[in-house]
Amino acid sequence: MKSGTKSKSVTVIDVAKKAGVSKSTVSLVLTGSDKVSDKARQKVEKAIDDIGYVYxxxxxxxxxxxxxxxAIVINDLKNPYSAQLAVGLEKQIRQMGMFSMLVNSDENVETQTSLVRNLKEYNVAAFIICPAPGTSPEWTNSLVEQGFPVVHIMREVSGAKVATVLPDNFAGTKLATQHMLAKGYKRIAFIGGNESISDYHQRLSGYTEAMTLAEIPFSKKLCVQSNTNRNGGRGAMEEVLATANDIEAVVCFSDVIAYGAIEHIRASGKQPGKDIAVIGFDDLEDSRLMSPALSTIHVDANQIAIAVCQVLANIKDGTKNKILIGVDLIERDSG
Amino acid sequence: MKSGTKSKSVTVIDVAKKAGVSKSTVSLVLTGSDKVSDKARQKVEKAIDDIGYVYxxxxxxxxxxxxxxxAIVINDLKNPYSAQLAVGLEKQIRQMGMFSMLVNSDENVETQTSLVRNLKEYNVAAFIICPAPGTSPEWTNSLVEQGFPVVHIMREVSGAKVATVLPDNFAGTKLATQHMLAKGYKRIAFIGGNESISDYHQRLSGYTEAMTLAEIPFSKKLCVQSNTNRNGGRGAMEEVLATANDIEAVVCFSDVIAYGAIEHIRASGKQPGKDIAVIGFDDLEDSRLMSPALSTIHVDANQIAIAVCQVLANIKDGTKNKILIGVDLIERDSG
DNA sequence: ACAATTAATTGGAACGTTCCAAACGTTTAT
DNA sequence: ATAAACGTTTGGAACGTTCCAATTAATTGT
Structure with missing residues (x-):
């Protein structure tokens, strides 16, 4: 990785000489100061591209x-929703005139620690972290105490004194469940996700809330946990059908879970969207493009990104607040 | 984004005082020099975490x-294969003792230009670029002339004097097609992708090569281009079936295209993997998990990452070589 | 025991920018 | 005409590290 020993770099001083001003003036132009005359600014700008200066x-x-x-620390870039979120954040940050440094913790808390340790050495202006499982509040808090603005996204770390931006999980599954109820279904399952994930509880309770309001007794058989990938969804669906073959609808923890569920429904000879209605959570791009198109709860990644940037812009020490991003029901062919 | 005006930072000088050595010695320890005594090294290391110094x-x-x-400039992070590649690159780079800065050009050449311009200001040691469509060889070459080590991945920019690491697209589709031929199929379609993508030609000619070798006359009707997303795959499949309802197998430009194709096959009342065999290209994680599991051409993202890092490690001015990464046939249920 | 060699340590200069307080030039007020 | 006010411009110091040449300490050879 020998970088060709870049000979002698062009500096502000060279620009200053070329433009016939002082280096201070050049600096003012570079930092976009308003207290520099247009004449000077133009001379400097011309000099800059004449001699190919790079800041x-x-x-x-x-x-x-x-x-x-x-710094954007994402938990799992391979997850489509995370990728979407990362892209949204990156764009939004650039619009603020900042530059993002994206890294992936791969759901590994040691990796996350090591990454953040490194990032601190780069004097980053702020951290946006989707915390890996096992992230301790102390760790986050010490980061804050060191003077770094920190925002958590998607997942809450209880005890962490930071702003957290996340979708309204409770409202989302409640909405999804009530949608199914409104269609007249009563035997409704909730599948996917598991207790180690912080948002599982919120999503599950959205479902139970809706069921309770509809005065339908809660049945434990209809709630099956699983890994959060496609296979998990298929397995959970299989488990539900084994004990309750007569269900009419299934509310899924995520779109990916729904993909798996749909596969099993098909495999068992039923038609997703007709025999069993399916609804997901996230609204991945594939959900719109697949067939049958998946009904789901839309969580706008750009909206999250915007909220994160707003928080970042007005951060004060110890602002521990929770910002819930609204969700929307998207009805498509699957239910 | 007011960063709390970090009071007074702890420097090497503070560490030196605490450890009772000179700042130069501290610097030697930090840079991992072998010409510093163990005694001194230990004192310095202790001092470092005693006073919480950050480099x-x-x-x-x-x-x-x-x-x-x-710098890793990815064309489209939302694409699952790109994400996988990015993750692999990141890990590999970290293993080299370097740190990666991941950005997304979103297939937009202007964004790419602007990103790279910014990245130069950060004095990055090297660029790994998956070039956006429309990337000019002159642009790449000027980057090289400025002294930056550059590697292109996945896509070739003809005329660019840089090392390029990419999968053996030709061998891949040839392998896929011959697999179908070996199963006795003769009416084999090739769908998805389009001429604006540099690797399309390579993949298409792998298919035609195999067909020619098998002495099956080339039929233009059986080759349908499309957008590279799921919808594109579905549309292309529909188009093929409309004019050639009797095809036995379909070789797809990518896994995502295959997903769309499978959907249309189902929608048309046929069974993917039984009535029509399907094979993809990439080997996304979902392809293994879906049902029927998708046969595909495996392209090992880690292998690409390793090759890229090797190239980076021995880069010389104007090394314009092409490194083809081998591919593997993965046979699953779909064909 | 002493010179010659090697190993380890060190202070000052340098990297390219921004900050600061002072200087300059022009306009306005008296 | 002169003072005051304002808007621009400016040179030198500073940021925290690494580099370099020189110094000191330790080791070897005779």
Missing amino acids: NRDAASLRSRRSNLV | NRDAASLRSRRSNLV
């Missing part, structure tokens, strides 16, 4: 003790 | 004119 952010960041780097 | 990479990078940042 050195290391020097700037060192001297100013600021940076425009925002 | 300032901006200063290091400024002074040494080196950095351990590797």
